[in-house]
Amino acid sequence: MARFFVNSQDINSDLLVLTGENAEHAKVLRLNNGEVVTVCDGQGTECICTVQEVSAGQISLVVSERQASAVEACVRATVYMAFSKGDKFEHVVQKATELGAYEIVAFPSVRCVSRPDEKSLKKKVERWQKIATSAAEQSGRGRIPQVLVLDSYKKALERASQSDIGILFYENEQAKTLKMALSDKSFQTISFITGPEGGLDPKEVEQALSAGLQVCTLGKRILRCETAPLCALSAIMYHAGEF
Amino acid sequence: MARFFVNSQDINSDLLVLTGENAEHAKVLRLNNGEVVTVCDGQGTECICTVQEVSAGQISLVVSERQASAVEACVRATVYMAFSKGDKFEHVVQKATELGAYEIVAFPSVRCVSRPDEKSLKKKVERWQKIATSAAEQSGRGRIPQVLVLDSYKKALERASQSDIGILFYENEQAKTLKMALSDKSFQTISFITGPEGGLDPKEVEQALSAGLQVCTLGKRILRCETAPLCALSAIMYHAGEF
Numbered sequence: 001m002a003r004f005f006v007n008s009q010d011i012n013s014d015l016l017v018l019t020g021e022n023a024e025h026a027k028v029l030r031l032n033n034g035e036v037v038t039v040c041d042g043q044g045t046e047c048i049c050t051v052q053e054v055s056a057g058q059i060s061l062v063v064s065e066r067q068a069s070a071v072e073a074c075v076r077a078t079v080y081m082a083f084s085k086g087d088k089f090e091h092v093v094q095k096a097t098e099l100g101a102y103e104i105v106a107f108p109s110v111r112c113v114s115r116p117d118e119k120s121l122k123k124k125v126e127r128w129q130k131i132a133t134s135a136a137e138q139s140g141r142g143r144i145p146q147v148l149v150l151d152s153y154k155k156a157l158e159r160a161s162q163s164d165i166g167i168l169f170y171e172n173e174q175a176k177t178l179k180m181a182l183s184d185k186s187f188q189t190i191s192f193i194t195g196p197e198g199g200l201d202p203k204e205v206e207q208a209l210s211a212g213l214q215v216c217t218l219g220k221r222i223l224r225c226e227t228a229p230l231c232a233l234s235a236i237m238y239h240a241g242e243f
Numbered sequence: 244m245a246r247f248f249v250n251s252q253d254i255n256s257d258l259l260v261l262t263g264e265n266a267e268h269a270k271v272l273r274l275n276n277g278e279v280v281t282v283c284d285g286q287g288t289e290c291i292c293t294v295q296e297v298s299a300g301q302i303s304l305v306v307s308e309r310q311a312s313a314v315e316a317c318v319r320a321t322v323y324m325a326f327s328k329g330d331k332f333e334h335v336v337q338k339a340t341e342l343g344a345y346e347i348v349a350f351p352s353v354r355c356v357s358r359p360d361e362k363s364l365k366k367k368v369e370r371w372q373k374i375a376t377s378a379a380e381q382s383g384r385g386r387i388p389q390v391l392v393l394d395s396y397k398k399a400l401e402r403a404s405q406s407d408i409g410i411l412f413y414e415n416e417q418a419k420t421l422k423m424a425l426s427d428k429s430f431q432t433i434s435f436i437t438g439p440e441g442g443l444d445p446k447e448v449e450q451a452l453s454a455g456l457q458v459c460t461l462g463k464r465i466l467r468c469e470t471a472p473l474c475a476l477s478a479i480m481y482h483a484g485e486f
């Protein structure tokens with residue numbers, strides 16, 4: 001079933017209208033009167049709708065059912081990934097959205113080679129948010145993960161430490177596994193941090209411990225900076241009973 | 244520590260010589276006499292060596308220690324992925340190698356859009372094997388996963404069913420989770436199959452069941468064909484206690 005995201009204020013009526021990019025998308029799909037589609041507010045509410053009228057640049061829909069999305073994960077996992085080179089963050093935004101991430105957060109760390117300035121960052125965030133929206137549509141999600149940028153590692157630690165479980169993955173950690181951290185207690189929210197291409201600085205690991213985070217390994221093999229967050233997220237969703 | 248793969252017959256002596264691409268790589272790294280490197284046979288044996296002499300196109304090494312790689316996963320997981328468009332299989336070869344896959348197998352299925360001919364396939368396999376080698380070096384593995392191509396779905400089923408656990412992931416399966424399949428019994432070898440962009444045909448699912456495979460879900464969100472195998476592999480490694 002085709003899936004469209006609209007602003008949350010546009011989903012309250014029993015008659016919905018798709019315009020702009022949504023209408024273009026509907027045209028590509030050649031939607032006709034009587035067909036059934038899903039319209040989501042990107043916040044977890046979705047409406048099952050029937051196409052009532054197709055006109056140029058506008059599709060009118062009648063809502064037949066309104067429900068909370070059943071596709072969202074049972075835990076809220078926030079991915080914190082250090083700025084990285086090239087299109088790695090885009091890749092992680094797309095895949096982490098499919099895998100059910102609640103939020104995806106970028107932040108600078110000591111060994112980051114990529115340090116985008118404020119202007120280019122604004123454009124990047126818009127682009128990342130679009131990728132998240134598109135991935136949410138494709139994967140059938142009821143919620144679009146928010147993509148955020150923080151301006152310091154310290155803020156990432158502060159924010160991550162507010163979750164039920166907060167983890168920093170460090171390639172030189174050998175003893176503490178993710179399984180130990182997850183088995184410790186039940187959780188509704190979890191945040192985890194992964195480093196840039198050059199890895200995390202030992203001082204950053206100290207800071208994470210001081211902020212109350214657990215420092216864990218992702219195993220004996222060195223994972224690329226774009227592989228680590230997706231590996232961790234998959235394992236967390238598996239642990240939480242999602243599949 | 245720098246890491247080189249050589250043919251298994253070239254690792255038996257106490258004096259090893261790096262040539263060709265390995266020597267070029269050593270040159271880029273500016274290796275000097277006295278430095279310590281690891282040389283692997285790609286089959287799970289590795290030697291700790293000291294550089295004895297650097298000359299044009301050739302590096303001589305003295306073996307100080309020979310050991311089984313401690314980095315290989317405790318389970319042998321084989322990834323079966325249907326032929327896919329673009330560079331998705333390359334992506335999966337690289338990431339699955341990092342994540343510890345034992346083998347990576349491509350096969351044709353009913354809804355595959357990509358159907359490479361024999362000639363282009365030969366080139367592709369060479370390229371995929373190179374990607375696996377390079378990813379094995381980067382991630383510190385002691386074994387290079389073999390990349391294989393099968394010429395029918397039937398052969399994939401036959402081969403996969405020989406593992407301790409054989410799984411087919413199907414997007415329309417809702418009841419049976421991966422966790423159920425893995426918790427059923429302990430295993431040393433596991434094979435799992437994922438479909439192409441267009442998904443698997445219901446008849447293929449029937450065939451998998453007849454071949455003795457378990458049909459499982461990867462959760463409520465629809466994963467792209469290149470995301471599914473990496474999600475499954477991460478979860479299996481997590482389950483097996485790798486991290």
